[in-house]
């Protein structure tokens with residue numbers, strides 16, 4: 195069924211819409227069924243499989259100047275794209291920190307594409323949807339009514355926004371005009387050594403420089419050492435630097451550790467520093483009543499960055515930042531322009547538009563899939579997913595402890611378990627085990643380094659993961675480790 199070709203046949207060339215909608219509707223239903231089948235039967239597929247050389251090579255083509263039948267393009271998607279995706283929809287996916295997506299979110303994405311809304315600004319209901327999600331988050335994190343928030347791609351971007359807001363809050367809006375170079379003292383921020391690399395990147399991208407990020411040592415539980423933090427701030431003041439922000443992590447990428455947020459809040463208040471929380475996945479532990487107390491102090495943050503696409507299972511991408519002081523948020527980004535003039539009525543009505551709250555002008559409707567997900571399942575169901583992921587992590591921890599062949603490399607704080615197969619050459623062996631597991635398509639953990647030692651890292655995020663997947667992980671690691679040891683002995 196051809197879509198674009200109809201246009202040429204008609205000779206108008208003025209619209210891409212089909213002339214005959216019936217076959218397009220039929221094809222649309224087939225496409226919807228195919229993707230729902232994919233999700234429904236995801237467990238029967240390999241988690242991941244390497245892209246065969248012929249598929250990769252055959253996929254490359256010259257730019258499609260002429261039309262291709264929609265059915266043929268969808269067939270190509272089914273053959274070449276769908277089977278070779280990352281695999282994070284699969285319950286056996288435990289690598290990095292990936293959410294599993296959800297059916298309501300898939301459907302919402304389709305509706306959002308149909309509306310084709312631009313969420314940069316103007317007066318329309320999609321913006322109200324985003325405002326509604328901001329308001330829910332404000333209530334959940336117990337921020338004041340003056341708070342504001344905005345969707346971004348992910349927490350890397352949200353952390354960058356957090357540091358830019360902190361910078362402008364300290365130096366004033368003049369810093370946006372004259373740049374940080376106008377401030378003779380070096381602006382310094384603080385985070386723990388376990389902080390995600392995107393904090394350093396945010397320092398780089400904001401022109402403050404990675405050298406001005408002090409990476410504070412951590413304690414045995416991988417949490418920031420508060421005495422070291424205070425010492426470092428004092429040293430910087432003595433050296434005539436200008437401390438401006440401290441980043442606490444709620445759920446570190448390597449081990450899921452949660453910094454002492456109350457302690458950081460106290461130091462930040464005393465030192466007049468902006469307190470930003472990187473809660474990429476961990477912040478939404480606030481939705482699980484049994485875990486929320488561990489985030490005590492997060493309500494005192496000046497800004498919180500987190501992702502709905504991780505533990506809230508919203509399809510990618512759906513990053514978010516919540517800012518306590520909405521006017522500080524606007525001060526960092528709002529840039530009046532004649533062509534974006536606000537009116538008191540009509541489509542251009544409204545005071546604050548999302549484009550005043552971040553660097554993007556044109557923005558998609560990330561809020562819709564988030565709104566659908568939160569409404570369809572309910573916030574307590576998302577909290578139950580979070581809680582269950584952590585229970586599964588404890589189940590895995592126990593399995594590791596039971597086996598003489600395995601060792602745990604870090605305490606299990608939330609949903610991340612770092613362990614490995616014991617061996618004299620454990621780094622090499624465990625890296626091989628992980629690559630073999632990926633290629634076998636059974637489970638997909640990732641790796642990291644804990645105290646310089648390579649760890650198999652299982653981050654349990656997906657709502658579909660259950661005990662079977664944890665058992666499969668443990669069995670596969672042991673079986674592969676045994677086989678590799680036998681092979682090297684022979």
Ligand SMILES: Cc1ncc(COP(=O)(O)O)c(C=O)c1O
Pocket residue numbers: 290291347348349350351390392443445446447472473474475501513
């Ligand atoms: C603690 C932490 N911060 C930041 C990020 C980056 O988030 P994103 O990938 O959404 O940019 C991650 C990603 O896993 C993370 O775990």
